[in-house]
Amino acid sequence: MNSKVYLGIDLGGTKVLSAVINAKGQILSRGKKRTAKVEDRDQLVGQIIASAQKALHEAGTAPGDVAGVGIGAPGPVDTERGVVLEMPNIPVGCLHLRSELETALGAPCAVDNDVNVGTLGEFWRGAGQGTSSMVGVFVGTGTGGGIIIDGKLLRGKTGITGEIGHIVLDPDGPECGCGRRGCLEALASRTAMRRRVERAWDEGQGTALKELTGGVPGKLRSGAFRKALDMGDKLATQVVRDCAINLGYGAVTLIHLLSPERIVFGGGVMEALADEMLPIIEGIVAERCLDGCAEGIEIVPAKLGDDAGVLGAAALAIEIASE
């Protein structure tokens, strides 16, 4: 019997989730702390460790019994050194997460980008199971992804890979959060959808989205789009459709380049709207891929929701513990 346990940690802009997970990928316990109001690096690290200790306590695990720690962070990561270079939504600067966590938890620690980690989670225990190559595409505030080839996360030369949101889709298109133009994310993400709605509001276009959110752009979450769609709202239908079409173009590019066995679509937008969006994405793939290119390639929704992060982080931990 393998009794080793691992700590999987999912660091986000509002909360940090920790879980004690065994080698089979079963979640034994969880811990959660807020990160929204941390003021500096020390407070943030304190919250991460507190969430881990809560999970360890719940599972009755002593810190010394943890074989490895993995953590996904919302920003670019130097995986070699275990350093998060920056986190747009947690502005505490560059963070040596590996050394901090190894010191506090006494086990080897691996750090990676949250979307890579989510992809690894879906690959190990979710919608990617049974494949040896898959791409994870996560559509939320932004759009990101990860690439698995031959059963391994592709890391590339710089460690920054699977940046699906920054595929150039329309060189003269709308401005992206990254400051450049026409990235896929500027055309297909919650931010892109919100912008379209705000513009329509400015133009005085009638839409149920206005009543549902009181006209507050910050309340244009995926759930509001879902409700408006169910009410047959014209603007919401258009905006969701166009987002899906652009994600479809992204999928076509992924298939032409990589020919993965499966593309898994996750993230908040997909959790609320996959049933509307996936058929549109599949339609674009059928229409735009070269003959034979899309044959047998599956396009499926993610399965794990929020658990993808802690499970993928545990997969990282298992990898580093076995080195």
Added chain:
Amino acid sequence: MNSKVYLGIDLGGTKVLSAVINAKGQILSRGKKRTAKVEDRDQLVGQIIASAQKALHEAGTAPGDVAGVGIGAPGPVDTERGVVLEMPNIPVGCLHLRSELETALGAPCAVDNDVNVGTLGEFWRGAGQGTSSMVGVFVGTGTGGGIIIDGKLLRGKTGITGEIGHIVLDPDGPECGCGRRGCLEALASRTAMRRRVERAWDEGQGTALKELTGGVPGKLRSGAFRKALDMGDKLATQVVRDCAINLGYGAVTLIHLLSPERIVFGGGVMEALADEMLPIIEGIVAERCLDGCAEGIEIVPAKLGDDAGVLGAAALAIEIASE
């Protein structure tokens, strides 16, 4: 001493090149036959075998001394079965090249797409040497490519990968040879460049390209663009620049997804125009890539010219002979 030799064959729409190559990648002899006027499958196979026999004769090698045969074909290939599904420029239908060549030459044979094979050639003996991951982009009549990850050609689920020419770059853009819209190839290939010039001719725009080619679109080869460029021709300068910009967008997408160590640009257009185009491509990459994403990634011209095909095919042969 390793005295094994391999046959590398590069099948094209106008000619077929064969070479006897040793395990170090030295070309010992060559054979060449025309394929432009073959009328059916048997004639084509006859020309391929004749070119191989010429190379074998020149090197003084008996067919029985060949350890393996590799061939690159200009069309989609089922690499598992060694079958070329179709060749737009050699319309003889589906072709069981592996079984034909194994019977005729008495050695195991591997078949792959010509651009994958060219990428493998550059990786083994050309501009990709010393890397473990690279992308080859070949710009000619069309634009294609191949992807090497962890020292191996990426084959994917369907065997069709690295179709860089069919990245969706502008969904509402010009029609592509594949019948779809806005593929990179429709904006960046010799065909795309020709179309731009023809349109300018139709509009009566003055250009040295007209004098250089007698106004015959078929004569708008890369060399004509080179000459017109050297003469300071405005249209040629614009067309070459725009082609390079679009290739730059393609490179940005490749880097954001794959983070390869090196991108190697080859093919007829690049052989004539790399000195103009590569700096423009590098400029787009610097401007459009996320911070840190392009760091240390090299963009270089191919080194092997026509030899990439036979050398890559020999690399395939070595692979299959060692199985």
